[in-house]
Amino acid sequence: MKRLVRKVHSSTYTHWLIAVIAGVLLLALTGTAAAQYEDYDGPESCKQCHEENYNQWKASGHPYKLMKGEEARHRAIPLPEGSDWDDISYVIGGYKWKSRYMDSNGYIITNDSTTAGGNTQYNYLTGEWSNYHADEANGTKPYNCGRCHTTGWIADEDTSTPEGKQDGLEGIHGTFFAGGIQCEQCHGPGFGSMNVDYTAEACGECHIRGDADTIPASGGFIRHHEQYNEHLAGAHGAVECGTCHNPHKRGEFSIWKDGEEHGPNDSTTGAVCGVSCHTDKMESYSKTSMYDYGVECKDCHMPYATKSAKALGPVVDGNQTKGDVQTHIFYIDTDPMANMFTEDGGFVKLDGDGKAAVTMNFACQRCHETASLDELALFAEDFHDENKGLENFGIDPGLSGTWWNPTKSGEGFLIEVDSNKFMYVSLYTYGPDGEQTWLVAALTSATGTTANVTVYIPSGGTWGDPSGAATDIEWGTGQFNFPTCTAGSFTITPNQAMMDMGFTELSYDLERILPSGTACPTFVNNEMAAATR
Structure with a gap:
């Protein structure tokens, strides 16, 4: 009995000693971490002077890139099957696109408790679960993404030791001042040494993947958080992010409004496409039916060619059409045979100048999904040219309207x-006797932009009673040509009977004076017109 008691006491002492040593180590590590971040003040310090910026930031996604479990549990964030909030140390994301979860040791959870496993990434735009590294066992996937999810991330240089682990959790391979992107991650630590950086490179510290001169891709989409890569390869590569975006606001509400001063010394005003810039393009675009439908520049030039959580559009002819993040490339390739990605699908293709372009399956087909790329190309090429030719379309419904010289x-x-x-054509004119005369014409054949017609002259009707009018009296023949939607020409030639009455050949150029309201060239698909008139 004495030996048993002594053994129990010895075991209890050993456990106590281990606990004390672990506590001392944790305190030491905590003290080291605290020393590393002693210059940080936290966002509440900034709020004292910059309350508007603080409130905008607080409503954006930046603060919620990484949340402690005790904070996240009060938000509408579901948990993987079999998990409990007491088991969750941190939640990655949970603001707009997706959320992933870290267990009590800081490892990313890769499998739920069901037999099938997986289903540990929740996608908010679809309300569905999907797999995230389901081929890796729980307790083996470390968290090392803090560079873009936290403030003040310091990567752990030796993952085999307890040092350098946030909260002493072995699965977190680094330390940080706070979860989420707080003020001091962009402006630098300490209220007294605030740095205001308007350059794209500043945003590129996080919004980048791999080398800046490449755009990684996977599964028919650009991979997510690559806005800086896209920006450099896009149409606005020489423009700073802050020229268009208020960095404190949520992305979709961040474009500077017309009249809002911003930038160094408030030197820039507004960033509304077509108002603050690209006014010539907006002038032509405002004449299109797409403009009337409310389609904005970004809907075509910033299509959802990037996927963060889930593909949202249909697959058309083997091509993806819509991811869940808009791209910053802006250029559109109107070649129906173009492939946006390299042969292995691992990158976006770049030209000799390092520029990329989105293809029409993203820019056009996500809305016009029943149209072929060949058909869409006819309308997309030279889209902003208000004098777009009709040589690829021929006689078009969009020509309907009033024409004159x-x-x-x-x-x-x-x-x-x-x-x-x-x-069908009606000509209001005058006869050889000087009296008002109407001629009408109907199509007999068309070749390209040239329409051949038979011309008739109505006769015999009376005021208020046209029933007695003869409408089948042939006057002659004619030809109309419309090289563009706004300019044309015609020639009409009377037959011998009409010549005997004094009519002669008539020929001159025409201009469109009033459009019919139909887009020209006309393309209606999915209840949307997709070309200029």
Whole structure:
């Protein structure tokens, strides 16, 4: 019995000693971490003077890149099957796109408690679970993503030792001042030494993947958080991020409004596409039916070619059409045969100048999903040219409207082209006797942009009673040509009977004076028109 008691006491003492040593080590590590971050003041210090910026930041996604479990449990964040909030040390994300979870030892959870496993990434835009490294066992996937998820991240140089682990959790391979991107991650530690950096490079500290002169891709999409890579390879590579974005605001609300001063010394005003810049493009775009539908520049030039959590669009002809993050490339490749990605699918293709372009499956087909890329290319090429030619389209419903020649006041044409491209023309003019005369014409054949017509002259009707009018009296033949949607020409030639009445050949150029409201060239798909008129 004495030996048993002595053994129990010895065991208790050993456990106590281990606990004391562990506590001392933890205190030492905590003290070391505290010393590393002694210059940091926290966002509440900034709020005292910059409350508006603080409130904008607080409503953005930056503070919520990494949250402690005790904080995240009060948000509408679901847990993987079999997990309890007491088991969660941190939540990665949980703001807009997705959330992942870290266990009580700081390892990323890779499998739920079901037999099938996986299902440990929750996707907020679809309300679905998906796998994240499900081929790796729980307790083996360390967290080492703090550079872009935390403030003041210091990577652990030796993962085999207890030092350098946040909160002493072996699965977290680094330490940080606070979870999420707080003020001092961008402006530098300490309220007294605030740095205001408007350059794209500052944003590129986090919004980058791999080498800046590449754009990594996977599964038919650009990989996520690569805005800096895209920016450099895009149309605005020489423009700083802060020229367009208020960095304190949530992304979709961050574009500077017209009249808002910003930038160094408040030297820039507004960043609204088509208002603050690209006004010539907006002038032509405002004449399109897409503009009338409310389609914005970013809908086509910043399509969802990037995937963070889940693909949201249909696959059309083997091509992805919509991810869940908008790209910053802006250029659109209107070649229907173009492939946006390298042969192995691992990167976006770059040209000799290091520039990229999104293809029409992202820019166009995500809305016009029943249209082929060949058809879309006809409309996408030279889209912003308001004098876009019709050589690829022929006689088009968008030609419907009122046409005239300014030197022929009192004479003009009413033209209608239906969806089957049948053309009907009315000419209000004067006869050889000086009396007002109407001629009408109907399409007989069309080749390219040239329409051949038969011309008729109505006769015999009376005021209020046109029932007795003859409408099948042939006047002659004619030809109309429309190289563009706004300019054309015609020639009409009377037959012998009409010549005997004094009519002669008539020929001159035409200008469009009033459009019909139909886009030209006309393309209606998914209840949206996709070309200029």
